[in-house]
Amino acid sequence: MAEQHPTIIPQLLAENEQTLLHDWMESQKKSGALRGGQIGEAELTEASRRLIAALRGGVASGQFVDITAPGWDQSRTVLEDVSRSHATLGLTPSETATFVFSLKEPLFSLLREKVGKDPDRLAHEIWIATSLLDKLGLYTVEAFQKSREDIIRRQQQELLELSTPVVRLWEGVLALPLIGTLDSARTQIVMESLLEEIVTSGAEIAIIDITGVPTVDTLVAQHLIKTVAAARLMGADCIISGIRPQIAQTIVHLGLELGVVSKATMADAFALALRQLGKAVVDRGPARQEV
Amino acid sequence: MAEIPVLKIGDCLLVSIQVDMHDRLAMELQDDLTNRIVSERARGVMIDISALEIVDSFIGRMLNNIAAMSRVLDAVTVVVGMRPAVAITLVELGLSLTGVQTALNVDKGLALIRKAIGGQEGALGRQEG
Numbered sequence: 001m002a003e004q005h006p007t008i009i010p011q012l013l014a015e016n017e018q019t020l021l022h023d024w025m026e027s028q029k030k031s032g033a034l035r036g037g038q039i040g041e042a043e044l045t046e047a048s049r050r051l052i053a054a055l056r057g058g059v060a061s062g063q064f065v066d067i068t069a070p071g072w073d074q075s076r077t078v079l080e081d082v083s084r085s086h087a088t089l090g091l092t093p094s095e096t097a098t099f100v101f102s103l104k105e106p107l108f109s110l111l112r113e114k115v116g117k118d119p120d121r122l123a124h125e126i127w128i129a130t131s132l133l134d135k136l137g138l139y140t141v142e143a144f145q146k147s148r149e150d151i152i153r154r155q156q157q158e159l160l161e162l163s164t165p166v167v168r169l170w171e172g173v174l175a176l177p178l179i180g181t182l183d184s185a186r187t188q189i190v191m192e193s194l195l196e197e198i199v200t201s202g203a204e205i206a207i208i209d210i211t212g213v214p215t216v217d218t219l220v221a222q223h224l225i226k227t228v229a230a231a232r233l234m235g236a237d238c239i240i241s242g243i244r245p246q247i248a249q250t251i252v253h254l255g256l257e258l259g260v261v262s263k264a265t266m267a268d269a270f271a272l273a274l275r276q277l278g279k280a281v282v283d284r285g286p287a288r289q290e291v
Numbered sequence: 292m293a294e295i296p297v298l299k300i301g302d303c304l305l306v307s308i309q310v311d312m313h314d315r316l317a318m319e320l321q322d323d324l325t326n327r328i329v330s331e332r333a334r335g336v337m338i339d340i341s342a343l344e345i346v347d348s349f350i351g352r353m354l355n356n357i358a359a360m361s362r363v364l365d366a367v368t369v370v371v372g373m374r375p376a377v378a379i380t381l382v383e384l385g386l387s388l389t390g391v392q393t394a395l396n397v398d399k400g401l402a403l404i405r406k407a408i409g410g411q412e413g414a415l416g417r418q419e420g
Contacts, residue, residue: 202396
Protein backbone atom coordinates (compact mmCIF):
# COMPACT_ATOMS: atom_id res chain seq x y z
CA MET A 1 0.00 0.00 0.00
CA ALA A 2 2.73 2.42 0.98
CA GLU A 3 4.40 1.97 -2.39
CA GLN A 4 1.17 2.72 -4.28
CA HIS A 5 0.53 5.88 -2.30
CA PRO A 6 3.82 7.53 -1.53
CA THR A 7 3.18 10.02 1.19
CA ILE A 8 5.26 12.20 3.45
CA ILE A 9 2.80 11.98 6.35
CA PRO A 10 4.79 9.41 8.41
CA GLN A 11 7.94 11.45 8.01
CA LEU A 12 6.06 14.67 8.74
CA LEU A 13 4.62 13.28 11.98
CA ALA A 14 7.97 11.92 13.10
CA GLU A 15 9.82 15.18 12.48
CA ASN A 16 7.23 17.68 13.69
CA GLU A 17 5.62 15.94 16.65
CA GLN A 18 6.15 18.83 19.09
CA THR A 19 5.11 21.54 16.62
CA LEU A 20 2.02 19.60 15.65
CA LEU A 21 1.06 19.04 19.29
CA HIS A 22 1.50 22.73 20.04
CA ASP A 23 -0.52 23.85 17.00
CA TRP A 24 -3.20 21.27 17.68
CA MET A 25 -3.59 22.41 21.31
CA GLU A 26 -3.89 26.03 20.07
CA SER A 27 -6.53 24.99 17.57
CA GLN A 28 -8.47 23.01 20.16
CA LYS A 29 -8.39 25.88 22.60
CA LYS A 30 -9.55 28.22 19.84
CA SER A 31 -12.48 25.95 19.02
CA GLY A 32 -13.52 26.00 22.66
CA ALA A 33 -12.61 22.52 23.81
CA LEU A 34 -11.82 23.81 27.29
CA ARG A 35 -14.71 26.23 27.54
CA GLY A 36 -17.18 23.81 29.12
CA GLY A 37 -14.82 23.26 32.05
CA GLN A 38 -15.50 19.50 32.19
CA ILE A 39 -12.04 18.69 30.92
CA GLY A 40 -8.79 20.27 32.15
CA GLU A 41 -5.96 21.57 29.98
CA ALA A 42 -3.42 19.09 31.40
CA GLU A 43 -5.78 16.21 30.67
CA LEU A 44 -6.42 17.41 27.13
CA THR A 45 -2.71 17.88 26.44
CA GLU A 46 -1.98 14.40 27.73
CA ALA A 47 -4.70 12.86 25.54
CA SER A 48 -3.48 14.81 22.50
CA ARG A 49 0.13 13.81 23.11
CA ARG A 50 -0.84 10.16 23.43
CA LEU A 51 -2.92 10.28 20.24
CA ILE A 52 -0.13 11.87 18.18
CA ALA A 53 2.36 9.31 19.45
CA ALA A 54 -0.10 6.52 18.61
CA LEU A 55 -0.76 8.06 15.17
CA ARG A 56 2.97 8.01 14.47
CA GLY A 57 2.91 4.29 15.09
CA GLY A 58 -0.20 3.93 12.94
CA VAL A 59 1.07 5.80 9.88
CA ALA A 60 4.46 4.10 10.20
CA SER A 61 2.69 0.77 9.54
CA GLY A 62 1.95 2.10 6.05
CA GLN A 63 -1.72 1.24 6.37
CA PHE A 64 -3.89 4.30 5.62
CA VAL A 65 -7.15 2.67 4.59
CA ASP A 66 -8.07 0.10 7.21
CA ILE A 67 -7.81 1.49 10.73
CA THR A 68 -8.85 -1.88 12.20
CA ALA A 69 -5.42 -3.21 11.18
CA PRO A 70 -3.02 -4.22 13.98
CA GLY A 71 -0.81 -1.16 13.32
CA TRP A 72 -3.64 1.05 14.60
CA ASP A 73 -4.29 -0.86 17.82
CA GLN A 74 -2.67 1.80 19.96
CA SER A 75 -4.55 4.64 18.27
CA ARG A 76 -7.84 2.84 18.75
CA THR A 77 -7.07 2.28 22.44
CA VAL A 78 -6.29 5.97 22.92
CA LEU A 79 -9.51 6.99 21.15
CA GLU A 80 -11.57 4.54 23.21
CA ASP A 81 -10.08 5.94 26.42
CA VAL A 82 -10.86 9.48 25.32
CA SER A 83 -14.42 8.56 24.32
CA ARG A 84 -15.02 6.81 27.62
CA SER A 85 -13.78 9.71 29.70
CA HIS A 86 -15.79 12.16 27.57
CA ALA A 87 -18.94 10.05 27.95
CA THR A 88 -18.47 9.84 31.72
CA LEU A 89 -17.82 13.58 31.95
CA GLY A 90 -21.02 14.27 30.04
CA LEU A 91 -19.51 15.83 26.92
CA THR A 92 -21.52 15.81 23.69
CA PRO A 93 -20.71 13.55 20.72
CA SER A 94 -19.78 16.65 18.65
CA GLU A 95 -17.26 17.75 21.25
CA THR A 96 -15.78 14.27 21.24
CA ALA A 97 -15.57 14.11 17.44
CA THR A 98 -14.12 17.62 17.30
CA PHE A 99 -11.21 16.36 19.37
CA VAL A 100 -10.09 14.30 16.36
CA PHE A 101 -11.27 16.60 13.57
CA SER A 102 -9.47 19.61 15.04
CA LEU A 103 -6.20 17.88 14.19
CA LYS A 104 -6.93 18.56 10.51
CA GLU A 105 -6.13 22.26 10.61
CA PRO A 106 -2.57 22.03 12.01
CA LEU A 107 -1.83 18.92 9.96
CA PHE A 108 -2.99 20.51 6.71
CA SER A 109 -0.99 23.68 7.31
CA LEU A 110 2.09 21.55 7.96
CA LEU A 111 1.46 19.73 4.69
CA ARG A 112 1.06 23.03 2.87
CA GLU A 113 4.38 24.21 4.24
CA LYS A 114 6.14 21.10 3.00
CA VAL A 115 4.57 20.41 -0.39
CA GLY A 116 2.55 23.57 -1.01
CA LYS A 117 4.42 24.27 -4.24
CA ASP A 118 3.08 21.11 -5.88
CA PRO A 119 -0.76 21.29 -6.04
CA ASP A 120 -1.21 17.69 -7.22
CA ARG A 121 0.98 16.38 -4.44
CA LEU A 122 -0.75 18.58 -1.86
CA ALA A 123 -4.20 17.42 -2.92
CA HIS A 124 -3.04 13.81 -2.70
CA GLU A 125 -1.55 14.24 0.78
CA ILE A 126 -4.57 16.13 2.08
CA TRP A 127 -6.90 13.48 0.73
CA ILE A 128 -4.99 10.73 2.56
CA ALA A 129 -4.90 12.75 5.78
CA THR A 130 -8.54 13.77 5.68
CA SER A 131 -9.89 10.29 4.92
CA LEU A 132 -7.72 8.89 7.71
CA LEU A 133 -8.86 11.47 10.25
CA ASP A 134 -12.51 11.03 9.19
CA LYS A 135 -12.28 7.33 9.89
CA LEU A 136 -10.65 7.95 13.24
CA GLY A 137 -13.31 10.54 14.05
CA LEU A 138 -16.13 8.15 13.18
CA TYR A 139 -14.47 5.47 15.24
CA THR A 140 -14.33 7.88 18.18
CA VAL A 141 -18.04 8.68 17.89
CA GLU A 142 -18.86 4.98 17.74
CA ALA A 143 -16.75 4.31 20.82
CA PHE A 144 -18.41 7.26 22.52
CA GLN A 145 -21.85 5.88 21.69
CA LYS A 146 -20.83 2.48 23.00
CA SER A 147 -19.62 3.88 26.31
CA ARG A 148 -22.88 5.79 26.66
CA GLU A 149 -24.88 2.64 26.00
CA ASP A 150 -22.81 0.77 28.58
CA ILE A 151 -23.58 3.48 31.11
CA ILE A 152 -27.31 3.32 30.30
CA ARG A 153 -27.36 -0.47 30.53
CA ARG A 154 -25.59 -0.42 33.88
CA GLN A 155 -27.99 2.19 35.22
CA GLN A 156 -30.99 0.17 34.02
CA GLN A 157 -29.67 -2.85 35.87
CA GLU A 158 -29.06 -0.83 39.01
CA LEU A 159 -32.54 0.65 38.78
CA LEU A 160 -34.03 -2.80 38.42
CA GLU A 161 -32.25 -4.03 41.52
CA LEU A 162 -32.89 -0.87 43.49
CA SER A 163 -36.58 -0.64 42.88
CA THR A 164 -37.76 -4.09 43.95
CA PRO A 165 -37.19 -4.48 47.66
CA VAL A 166 -39.31 -6.90 49.69
CA VAL A 167 -39.72 -5.68 53.27
CA ARG A 168 -40.81 -7.69 56.31
CA LEU A 169 -43.34 -5.53 58.12
CA TRP A 170 -44.30 -8.04 60.79
CA GLU A 171 -44.12 -11.72 61.49
CA GLY A 172 -46.00 -13.13 58.50
CA VAL A 173 -46.51 -9.82 56.69
CA LEU A 174 -44.43 -8.72 53.71
CA ALA A 175 -44.53 -5.36 51.98
CA LEU A 176 -43.57 -4.80 48.36
CA PRO A 177 -43.29 -1.08 47.59
CA LEU A 178 -43.28 -0.76 43.82
CA ILE A 179 -41.57 2.29 42.35
CA GLY A 180 -41.70 3.10 38.66
CA THR A 181 -43.54 1.55 35.74
CA LEU A 182 -44.17 -2.19 35.78
CA ASP A 183 -43.02 -3.82 32.55
CA SER A 184 -42.64 -7.52 31.85
CA ALA A 185 -38.99 -7.71 32.87
CA ARG A 186 -39.61 -5.93 36.16
CA THR A 187 -42.72 -7.97 36.91
CA GLN A 188 -40.63 -11.09 36.53
CA ILE A 189 -38.05 -9.82 39.03
CA VAL A 190 -40.71 -8.54 41.42
CA MET A 191 -42.51 -11.88 41.30
CA GLU A 192 -39.34 -13.90 41.83
CA SER A 193 -38.14 -11.84 44.78
CA LEU A 194 -41.61 -11.83 46.37
CA LEU A 195 -42.04 -15.60 46.06
CA GLU A 196 -38.53 -16.28 47.36
CA GLU A 197 -39.23 -14.07 50.35
CA ILE A 198 -42.57 -15.81 50.98
CA VAL A 199 -40.71 -19.14 51.12
CA THR A 200 -37.96 -17.91 53.45
CA SER A 201 -40.17 -15.90 55.79
CA GLY A 202 -43.26 -18.11 55.65
CA ALA A 203 -45.39 -14.99 55.24
CA GLU A 204 -49.14 -15.34 54.77
CA ILE A 205 -49.91 -11.82 53.68
CA ALA A 206 -48.14 -9.64 51.14
CA ILE A 207 -48.97 -5.97 50.75
CA ILE A 208 -48.22 -4.65 47.27
CA ASP A 209 -47.93 -0.88 47.48
CA ILE A 210 -48.32 0.95 44.17
CA THR A 211 -47.91 4.52 45.46
CA GLY A 212 -44.78 4.82 43.32
CA VAL A 213 -46.35 3.47 40.14
CA PRO A 214 -47.11 6.50 37.97
CA THR A 215 -49.91 5.02 35.85
CA VAL A 216 -51.95 1.86 35.85
CA ASP A 217 -53.04 0.71 32.40
CA THR A 218 -54.33 -2.66 31.29
CA LEU A 219 -50.80 -4.06 30.95
CA VAL A 220 -49.71 -2.95 34.42
CA ALA A 221 -52.95 -4.33 35.86
CA GLN A 222 -52.30 -7.60 34.07
CA HIS A 223 -48.86 -7.77 35.67
CA LEU A 224 -50.29 -6.99 39.10
CA ILE A 225 -52.91 -9.72 38.70
CA LYS A 226 -50.21 -12.19 37.71
CA THR A 227 -48.12 -11.33 40.76
CA VAL A 228 -51.14 -11.70 43.03
CA ALA A 229 -52.05 -15.06 41.46
CA ALA A 230 -48.49 -16.38 41.84
CA ALA A 231 -48.38 -15.31 45.51
CA ARG A 232 -51.74 -17.02 46.07
CA LEU A 233 -50.39 -20.25 44.61
CA MET A 234 -47.65 -20.06 47.23
CA GLY A 235 -50.31 -19.72 49.90
CA ALA A 236 -50.02 -16.00 50.55
CA ASP A 237 -52.87 -13.52 50.30
CA CYS A 238 -52.20 -10.15 48.69
CA ILE A 239 -53.49 -6.72 49.53
CA ILE A 240 -52.93 -3.89 47.06
CA SER A 241 -52.41 -0.51 48.68
CA GLY A 242 -51.45 3.00 47.71
CA ILE A 243 -54.12 3.45 45.06
CA ARG A 244 -54.34 7.14 44.31
CA PRO A 245 -57.75 8.69 43.48
CA GLN A 246 -56.74 9.18 39.84
CA ILE A 247 -55.67 5.57 39.53
CA ALA A 248 -58.95 4.39 41.07
CA GLN A 249 -60.74 6.37 38.36
CA THR A 250 -58.54 4.94 35.61
CA ILE A 251 -59.11 1.40 36.84
CA VAL A 252 -62.87 1.86 36.72
CA HIS A 253 -62.84 3.66 33.36
CA LEU A 254 -60.76 0.90 31.81
CA GLY A 255 -63.11 -1.70 33.26
CA LEU A 256 -60.28 -3.50 35.06
CA GLU A 257 -60.99 -6.04 37.77
CA LEU A 258 -58.03 -6.64 40.06
CA GLY A 259 -59.86 -9.40 41.93
CA VAL A 260 -58.01 -8.67 45.16
CA VAL A 261 -58.53 -6.65 48.31
CA SER A 262 -57.31 -3.09 47.81
CA LYS A 263 -56.77 -0.30 50.29
CA ALA A 264 -56.07 3.39 49.83
CA THR A 265 -53.00 3.51 52.04
CA MET A 266 -50.33 1.15 53.26
CA ALA A 267 -51.48 1.89 56.85
CA ASP A 268 -54.98 0.59 56.12
CA ALA A 269 -53.55 -2.46 54.41
CA PHE A 270 -51.25 -3.17 57.34
CA ALA A 271 -54.15 -2.83 59.81
CA LEU A 272 -56.16 -5.32 57.75
CA ALA A 273 -53.19 -7.71 57.60
CA LEU A 274 -52.80 -7.62 61.39
CA ARG A 275 -56.52 -8.19 61.83
CA GLN A 276 -56.40 -11.21 59.54
CA LEU A 277 -53.52 -12.62 61.56
CA GLY A 278 -55.55 -12.10 64.75
CA LYS A 279 -53.29 -9.34 66.02
CA ALA A 280 -54.24 -5.87 67.14
CA VAL A 281 -52.55 -2.55 67.71
CA VAL A 282 -53.81 -1.15 71.00
CA ASP A 283 -54.05 2.47 72.01
CA ARG A 284 -52.61 2.68 75.56
CA GLY A 285 -53.69 6.21 76.31
CA PRO A 286 -51.47 9.29 76.41
CA ALA A 287 -47.89 8.61 75.42
CA ARG A 288 -45.66 8.02 78.41
CA GLN A 289 -42.07 9.08 78.67
CA GLU A 290 -39.99 5.94 78.28
CA VAL A 291 -37.00 5.90 80.60
CA MET B 292 -46.52 -49.81 38.86
CA ALA B 293 -45.98 -46.83 41.13
CA GLU B 294 -48.82 -45.93 43.42
CA ILE B 295 -49.32 -42.64 45.23
CA PRO B 296 -49.83 -43.24 48.95
CA VAL B 297 -52.70 -41.49 50.73
CA LEU B 298 -51.85 -40.87 54.41
CA LYS B 299 -54.38 -40.15 57.13
CA ILE B 300 -53.64 -37.43 59.69
CA GLY B 301 -56.56 -36.98 62.09
CA ASP B 302 -59.50 -36.18 59.87
CA CYS B 303 -57.24 -35.05 57.01
CA LEU B 304 -55.76 -36.98 54.14
CA LEU B 305 -52.26 -36.21 52.91
CA VAL B 306 -51.19 -36.98 49.36
CA SER B 307 -47.60 -36.35 48.42
CA ILE B 308 -47.01 -36.40 44.68
CA GLN B 309 -43.39 -37.29 43.98
CA VAL B 310 -43.48 -38.99 40.60
CA ASP B 311 -44.41 -37.83 37.15
CA MET B 312 -48.15 -37.93 36.70
CA HIS B 313 -49.80 -39.54 33.72
CA ASP B 314 -53.41 -40.28 32.83
CA ARG B 315 -53.73 -43.70 34.49
CA LEU B 316 -52.00 -42.61 37.69
CA ALA B 317 -54.19 -39.51 37.91
CA MET B 318 -57.36 -41.56 37.45
CA GLU B 319 -56.21 -44.05 40.09
CA LEU B 320 -55.38 -41.24 42.50
CA GLN B 321 -58.81 -39.65 42.04
CA ASP B 322 -60.43 -43.05 42.53
CA ASP B 323 -58.39 -43.89 45.61
CA LEU B 324 -58.79 -40.45 47.15
CA THR B 325 -62.58 -40.21 46.76
CA ASN B 326 -62.94 -43.70 48.25
CA ARG B 327 -60.75 -42.79 51.20
CA ILE B 328 -62.58 -39.50 51.84
CA VAL B 329 -65.79 -41.47 52.18
CA SER B 330 -64.39 -44.38 54.19
CA GLU B 331 -62.31 -42.25 56.57
CA ARG B 332 -64.93 -39.50 56.82
CA ALA B 333 -62.10 -37.06 56.00
CA ARG B 334 -62.83 -33.34 56.21
CA GLY B 335 -59.69 -32.10 54.51
CA VAL B 336 -57.34 -33.15 51.72
CA MET B 337 -53.78 -31.88 51.45
CA ILE B 338 -51.87 -32.36 48.23
CA ASP B 339 -48.15 -31.81 48.63
CA ILE B 340 -46.42 -30.91 45.37
CA SER B 341 -43.12 -29.71 46.84
CA ALA B 342 -41.28 -32.46 44.96
CA LEU B 343 -42.64 -31.40 41.57
CA GLU B 344 -40.37 -29.24 39.46
CA ILE B 345 -42.78 -29.10 36.56
CA VAL B 346 -46.52 -28.60 36.82
CA ASP B 347 -48.23 -28.52 33.43
CA SER B 348 -51.82 -27.91 32.44
CA PHE B 349 -52.60 -31.62 32.91
CA ILE B 350 -51.58 -31.64 36.56
CA GLY B 351 -53.23 -28.25 37.00
CA ARG B 352 -56.53 -29.67 35.75
CA MET B 353 -56.13 -32.78 37.90
CA LEU B 354 -55.67 -30.61 41.00
CA ASN B 355 -58.79 -28.63 40.09
CA ASN B 356 -60.74 -31.87 39.57
CA ILE B 357 -59.67 -33.34 42.90
CA ALA B 358 -60.66 -30.10 44.64
CA ALA B 359 -64.07 -30.15 42.97
CA MET B 360 -64.66 -33.82 43.85
CA SER B 361 -63.62 -33.29 47.46
CA ARG B 362 -65.91 -30.30 47.70
CA VAL B 363 -68.82 -32.47 46.63
CA LEU B 364 -67.87 -34.88 49.42
CA ASP B 365 -67.66 -31.97 51.89
CA ALA B 366 -63.88 -31.97 52.25
CA VAL B 367 -61.58 -28.96 51.89
CA THR B 368 -58.66 -29.30 49.46
CA VAL B 369 -55.41 -27.44 50.00
CA VAL B 370 -52.44 -27.62 47.63
CA VAL B 371 -49.21 -27.11 49.58
CA GLY B 372 -45.52 -26.68 48.90
CA MET B 373 -45.58 -25.17 45.43
CA ARG B 374 -42.18 -23.93 44.34
CA PRO B 375 -41.73 -20.28 43.27
CA ALA B 376 -40.66 -21.28 39.75
CA VAL B 377 -43.71 -23.53 39.41
CA ALA B 378 -46.01 -20.74 40.60
CA ILE B 379 -44.57 -18.32 38.04
CA THR B 380 -44.88 -20.87 35.24
CA LEU B 381 -48.50 -21.62 36.12
CA VAL B 382 -49.39 -17.94 36.17
CA GLU B 383 -47.64 -17.39 32.84
CA LEU B 384 -49.64 -20.31 31.44
CA GLY B 385 -52.80 -18.59 32.66
CA LEU B 386 -53.57 -21.37 35.16
CA SER B 387 -54.10 -19.78 38.52
CA LEU B 388 -55.97 -22.76 40.05
CA THR B 389 -58.83 -20.54 41.20
CA GLY B 390 -60.83 -23.47 42.53
CA VAL B 391 -58.09 -24.66 44.87
CA GLN B 392 -56.86 -23.29 48.17
CA THR B 393 -53.11 -23.05 48.62
CA ALA B 394 -50.67 -22.92 51.51
CA LEU B 395 -46.92 -22.59 51.80
CA ASN B 396 -46.23 -25.88 53.59
CA VAL B 397 -47.97 -28.84 55.24
CA ASP B 398 -48.06 -27.04 58.58
CA LYS B 399 -49.86 -24.00 57.24
CA GLY B 400 -52.07 -26.22 55.08
CA LEU B 401 -53.22 -28.14 58.13
CA ALA B 402 -53.96 -24.87 59.94
CA LEU B 403 -55.94 -23.66 56.94
CA ILE B 404 -58.03 -26.85 56.87
CA ARG B 405 -58.68 -26.63 60.63
CA LYS B 406 -59.85 -23.04 60.18
CA ALA B 407 -62.10 -23.97 57.24
CA ILE B 408 -63.63 -26.91 59.12
CA GLY B 409 -64.08 -24.80 62.24
CA GLY B 410 -65.92 -22.14 60.23
CA GLN B 411 -68.21 -24.74 58.69
CA GLU B 412 -68.99 -26.37 62.00
CA GLY B 413 -70.39 -23.16 63.41
CA ALA B 414 -72.72 -22.81 60.46
CA LEU B 415 -73.67 -26.39 59.69
CA GLY B 416 -73.27 -27.98 63.11
CA ARG B 417 -72.10 -31.34 61.82
CA GLN B 418 -71.98 -33.82 64.69
CA GLU B 419 -68.65 -35.48 65.32
CA GLY B 420 -68.90 -39.15 66.41
